[in-house]
Amino acid sequence: MSSTGQLIKDGLSDRRATQVERVLNSVPHVLWSATPDGQLDFVSDQWASHFGGDTNLMLGGGWQERVHCDDVEQVTRAWTAAIAAGELFQAEYRLHMPDGKYRWISVAAKPEHRADGSVLRWFGSCTDINDRVLAERELRESELLYRSVLEASADCIKIVSLDGRLELMNEPGQRTMDVDDFQRLIGKPWVAFWPDEMRDTVKSAMRAARGGKTARFDGYCPTAKGTPKWWDVVVSPILGEDGEVLKLLSISRDITTERQRCSELLWASEHDSLTQLPNRRAFQNRLQAATIRAMGSDSRVGLLLVDLDHFKHVNDTLGHPAGDTLLKTFAKRLRATVRNEDFVARIGGDEFAIIIENLEDANDLLAIGDAVISRLSLPVRIQQRALSGGASIGGAIFPVHAQTANDLFKLADTALYCLKAEGRGGTTLFESRMREEAQRSASQLSLARLAVTERTVIPHYQAKARLSDGSTCGLEALMRWEHSTRGLQLPETIETAFGDYDLASRIGELVQSRIACDVRSWIRRGVKFGRVSINASPAEFLRDDYAERLLSKLREYEVPPFLIEVEVTEHALMERGTSYVVRALNQLKAAGMRIALDDFGTGCSSLSHLRDFPVDVLKIDKSFVQRMVENSEIAAIVAAVVNLSKSLCIETVAEGVETKLQAEILRGFGCDLAQGYLFGRPIESDAIAAMLGARNAA
Numbered sequence: 001m002s003s004t005g006q007l008i009k010d011g012l013s014d015r016r017a018t019q020v021e022r023v024l025n026s027v028p029h030v031l032w033s034a035t036p037d038g039q040l041d042f043v044s045d046q047w048a049s050h051f052g053g054d055t056n057l058m059l060g061g062g063w064q065e066r067v068h069c070d071d072v073e074q075v076t077r078a079w080t081a082a083i084a085a086g087e088l089f090q091a092e093y094r095l096h097m098p099d100g101k102y103r104w105i106s107v108a109a110k111p112e113h114r115a116d117g118s119v120l121r122w123f124g125s126c127t128d129i130n131d132r133v134l135a136e137r138e139l140r141e142s143e144l145l146y147r148s149v150l151e152a153s154a155d156c157i158k159i160v161s162l163d164g165r166l167e168l169m170n171e172p173g174q175r176t177m178d179v180d181d182f183q184r185l186i187g188k189p190w191v192a193f194w195p196d197e198m199r200d201t202v203k204s205a206m207r208a209a210r211g212g213k214t215a216r217f218d219g220y221c222p223t224a225k226g227t228p229k230w231w232d233v234v235v236s237p238i239l240g241e242d243g244e245v246l247k248l249l250s251i252s253r254d255i256t257t258e259r260q261r262c263s264e265l266l267w268a269s270e271h272d273s274l275t276q277l278p279n280r281r282a283f284q285n286r287l288q289a290a291t292i293r294a295m296g297s298d299s300r301v302g303l304l305l306v307d308l309d310h311f312k313h314v315n316d317t318l319g320h321p322a323g324d325t326l327l328k329t330f331a332k333r334l335r336a337t338v339r340n341e342d343f344v345a346r347i348g349g350d351e352f353a354i355i356i357e358n359l360e361d362a363n364d365l366l367a368i369g370d371a372v373i374s375r376l377s378l379p380v381r382i383q384q385r386a387l388s389g390g391a392s393i394g395g396a397i398f399p400v401h402a403q404t405a406n407d408l409f410k411l412a413d414t415a416l417y418c419l420k421a422e423g424r425g426g427t428t429l430f431e432s433r434m435r436e437e438a439q440r441s442a443s444q445l446s447l448a449r450l451a452v453t454e455r456t457v458i459p460h461y462q463a464k465a466r467l468s469d470g471s472t473c474g475l476e477a478l479m480r481w482e483h484s485t486r487g488l489q490l491p492e493t494i495e496t497a498f499g500d501y502d503l504a505s506r507i508g509e510l511v512q513s514r515i516a517c518d519v520r521s522w523i524r525r526g527v528k529f530g531r532v533s534i535n536a537s538p539a540e541f542l543r544d545d546y547a548e549r550l551l552s553k554l555r556e557y558e559v560p561p562f563l564i565e566v567e568v569t570e571h572a573l574m575e576r577g578t579s580y581v582v583r584a585l586n587q588l589k590a591a592g593m594r595i596a597l598d599d600f601g602t603g604c605s606s607l608s609h610l611r612d613f614p615v616d617v618l619k620i621d622k623s624f625v626q627r628m629v630e631n632s633e634i635a636a637i638v639a640a641v642v643n644l645s646k647s648l649c650i651e652t653v654a655e656g657v658e659t660k661l662q663a664e665i666l667r668g669f670g671c672d673l674a675q676g677y678l679f680g681r682p683i684e685s686d687a688i689a690a691m692l693g694a695r696n697a698a
Contacts (some may be wrong), residue, residue, distance in 0.1 A: 068094035275331035369427030448497030474530035622656020
């Protein structure tokens, strides 16, 4: 049935129906009408122009054919309910278009009632809302996306008004900031949540953002519950369509862990992990800063370099754990000895440094050094052994001795170097003469290392003669070394090396090997050489295995120990590690060797040395022998030494005998043996057999 026909059926004339239809079709919206039971009987022509298709196909229940399958049930149920109740009908659904796509439409229908309340007819409209629905959906999706981003972010995201008041904070941000109820914070000034020292920075960032710029800063701000935290904060403007700044956006990232990690890494990079003291890098920075401050305040900076005496032999004898324990103990003692404002650092294996700012004078620096020595000398118990610590300290003062931090360190090091070369122990400050001495010592150490590396260390042998008949009864091995251009060199050219634990030991081992090899050769050839004396420097005993190493060397070369005599100086008996010397000498004596005390009378001689050490031979230094002819007091001393030795059953050897008169005087005193140029100069091992043969024949 046509639309017009239906209207006529309802009692309108053809003319009237035509007019109504014309009016309805002229309305820009799609209009429709339906029978009381919901069957469409009129759809205006705008349907075709808006949604396409044949309008007549929409009549009756045909309209349902174009409803999206997901919406049909819902729309039909709502239409049926409206018909049954005779109430307003409204629905939104997707309509199938001739091109195969769907568009959203809004449908509304209002019933016209009879006098008895029954529905006479339904009059409705249909509006294209596709753009609005899509826009709303896009907006919802956009809002959902933004909210998802806000809630997914671990950062604290805030929107702040232009006057600096909080308007929004994301949920993760509230948790990070320990905020339980953000609603109570809305409208509060953002800057009020920051500590006083950060507020100027926050205000500056907001000013920049209000000006259209992005600002960034790091700062400390505790949470609402007082948890300390550090933040990386970005403040940026939120712009409107016209580019006007509407609000401020703040994104704060919790960097507390990263900052702590950086602090730990920084601490580790500037501190020694063993002693917990600042390391060399931190020391250099502090020394530079201290000298700059001193220049500005016209004050003085004192520097002390502390070197632990013979620390290496602790590692070698007791192991590195014992050495570590010793270092940690010394570090604590150093820190406890100086003032809180003084700077103590570990700058090397067994080297420490102390920086004293605002120093009054040199005496104060020496006093600090002496206090350190006193504190470090207290025994340290390690592995059930009490170790006595010792140290050598060199110092210098800025700007008295040096004009820069680098020079201050060099001069303090020079003072330390000279002190160690002269025998170690105590505190000394830089003097101008030390520069040349340090250069000389450095040169000698360099030459010694070269000799050890190239194995050019060789022994020469000097004969010992019996004063009673002039016969040769033994040899003393004297160290020599060969320089590539200067030729054969005496020990004096590298004497500093004999105070160095490592170099002295390496040189000693090379000499021992050559001597053992020579002795084995003489034995096999039947050369009668008596005993061979080997000189041992004090530093060689510090490993506490001197006897074991020497005996092992002799066994390697099949040399009987009774053919060897070990010479030690009185200095070795007074050095640290005396117990090592005693143990070694007793062990060597028990193996059949003889022990000789060399240079007797040149140092702090003590008769207790003859009592406490297993001495078989006493060697009278050449300085006494060569002056006794002209000096009666010296002659009396020599005679007394000889008599003392006889009473103790100790053999005496006079060194440096060069004239027959000296030999005759010594013979008259009862001296047993002599050596010197009168009886022969030191010669190489290859010439020993011929020399001994000639002397014995004579």
